[in-house]
Amino acid sequence: MREPLTEPWQPGLPDGSGEAEPLLAAFLAAGTEDSFAPLCRQLSPRMMRYFRMRGCDTALAEELTQDVLLTVFRHAGEVRNHSLFHGWLYRVARNLLLQQWRRARRGIDTIGLDTLGPNAREMTVQPDVPGRVFKDLIAALSPGEKEAVTLRFVEGLEYREIAAALDIPVGTVKWRVFSGKMKLALQPGAGEGK
Amino acid sequence: MNEHQDPASSSGWVDYTDGNLPASQLAALEAHCEHCEACRDRRAKLLESHSRLIATGRRTAGEPVSDRSLHRVWDAVRFGIRRGGAVTRSEMAFDQLRSILVSMLGRTTTDKVLDSAADGGQGAPLFAANLTGIVDVLCGDKAARLVRRVAESVPEDLVA
Ligand SMILES: [Zn+2]
Numbered sequence: 001m002r003e004p005l006t007e008p009w010q011p012g013l014p015d016g017s018g019e020a021e022p023l024l025a026a027f028l029a030a031g032t033e034d035s036f037a038p039l040c041r042q043l044s045p046r047m048m049r050y051f052r053m054r055g056c057d058t059a060l061a062e063e064l065t066q067d068v069l070l071t072v073f074r075h076a077g078e079v080r081n082h083s084l085f086h087g088w089l090y091r092v093a094r095n096l097l098l099q100q101w102r103r104a105r106r107g108i109d110t111i112g113l114d115t116l117g118p119n120a121r122e123m124t125v126q127p128d129v130p131g132r133v134f135k136d137l138i139a140a141l142s143p144g145e146k147e148a149v150t151l152r153f154v155e156g157l158e159y160r161e162i163a164a165a166l167d168i169p170v171g172t173v174k175w176r177v178f179s180g181k182m183k184l185a186l187q188p189g190a191g192e193g194k
Numbered sequence: 195m196n197e198h199q200d201p202a203s204s205s206g207w208v209d210y211t212d213g214n215l216p217a218s219q220l221a222a223l224e225a226h227c228e229h230c231e232a233c234r235d236r237r238a239k240l241l242e243s244h245s246r247l248i249a250t251g252r253r254t255a256g257e258p259v260s261d262r263s264l265h266r267v268w269d270a271v272r273f274g275i276r277r278g279g280a281v282t283r284s285e286m287a288f289d290q291l292r293s294i295l296v297s298m299l300g301r302t303t304t305d306k307v308l309d310s311a312a313d314g315g316q317g318a319p320l321f322a323a324n325l326t327g328i329v330d331v332l333c334g335d336k337a338a339r340l341v342r343r344v345a346e347s348v349p350e351d352l353v354a
Contacts, residue, residue: 033275037268044267045259053254062263066270073275134254137246153251159208171205178204181211184246185239 024085028077040069043089046155050093053131053154056100064100068093086157087164094165138180140187145180148173201226201233210237211244291344298333307332311345322346 023039047068051061071092079088129135134154138146151162159177163170184190201223202210209215210223227234273289295304311325322345330338 033272036271036275040268040271041264044264048259048263048267049255049257052259058260058263062267062270065267066274069267069271070274073271130257131254134250137250149247150251153247154254156251156255174205174208178208178240181208181240181243181247182236184243190239190242190246 020085021082024076024082036073043069047093049130051097054097064096067096084161084164087161090151090165141180141183145176148176149180152177198230198232207240211240294341294344298337
């Protein structure tokens with residue numbers, strides 16, 4: 001008997017707040033603060049979630065989000081293919097996060113644990129980490145698999161967007177998602193109903 | 195027992211669980227699964243993981259972000275746009291402080307007050323205290339309390 005397929009995954013905005021492309025186009029046409037506001041409103045929650053899920057506290061997530069958005073304001077016009085805007089956006093976010101991690105690691109001997117960046121914070125127990133359930137679900141995956149499935153299933157990116165964000169081939173993205181899913185299925189708790 | 199030969203690449207399996215496998219490949223994969231237990235098992239595993247990822251991913255993506263956070267971000271972004279450079283929130287605090295003072299004291303007095311509060315180069319803590327003292331004398335304690343709160347968030351390098 002044919003097994004029913006799961007509900008097809010619709011990439012885009014998981015929170016249902018609409019597509020960014022029309023807002024991007026409107027902003028690029030006008031280039032003003034007013035035209036940037038709707039795009040900013042739409043991207044801010046996604047960016048906040050992105051940084052919070054990766055161990056940043058609220059203040060740091062706000063600062064990094066604002067840096068991403070200012071980068072969008074100044075450089076979004078340089079993204080030639082608008083359909084790759086999200087890939088570019090997440091690459092900017094990722095680079096800022098990596099910079100932050102590097103800074104935190106350099107300061108490791110001189111600053112306290114509570115002021116450290118995401119890497120160190122992840123090691124401490126936090127009861128209300130955003131995305132905790134998802135992070136627990138994918139805990140057994142490799143870092144590359146985690147990043148790929150998170151961008152896919154939380155951020156709702158298409159494979160080519162994930163490839164652009166991580167600067168890897170699409171085939172590698174798909175392989176990571178595939179092997180991540182296979183690993184998930186071998187975890188305790190898998191197959192016990194949905 | 196039938197010979198097993200992978201009916202799809204990893205990419206094909208991913209497209210299958212996404213519901214995006216082209217019809218001809220879909221038919222071939224399903225026909226293969228009819229008689230290959232290993233692939234039926236793999237298919238079941240992938241579909242189950244896929245469902246869990248979708249459900250949990252949606253829940254995570256739906257976690258609310260506080261409005262206050264989003265407002266702070268937008269204020270900072272707008273400020274950065276107007277200034278034409280990337281700014282941190284602490285830099286914004288200084289500008290905010292300045293505009294509060296200007297609204298109470300006017301531009302010229304504000305600049306003098308800021309100068310004398312920063313005098314001595316003792317850094318942010320003393321700056322906030324000095325400034326609060328001056329504003330207290332000029333505008334009363336309510337204004338002073340407001341100014342103190344904002345002044346304390348201004349970092350040392352902006353005061354010096
Ligand atoms: Zn088979």
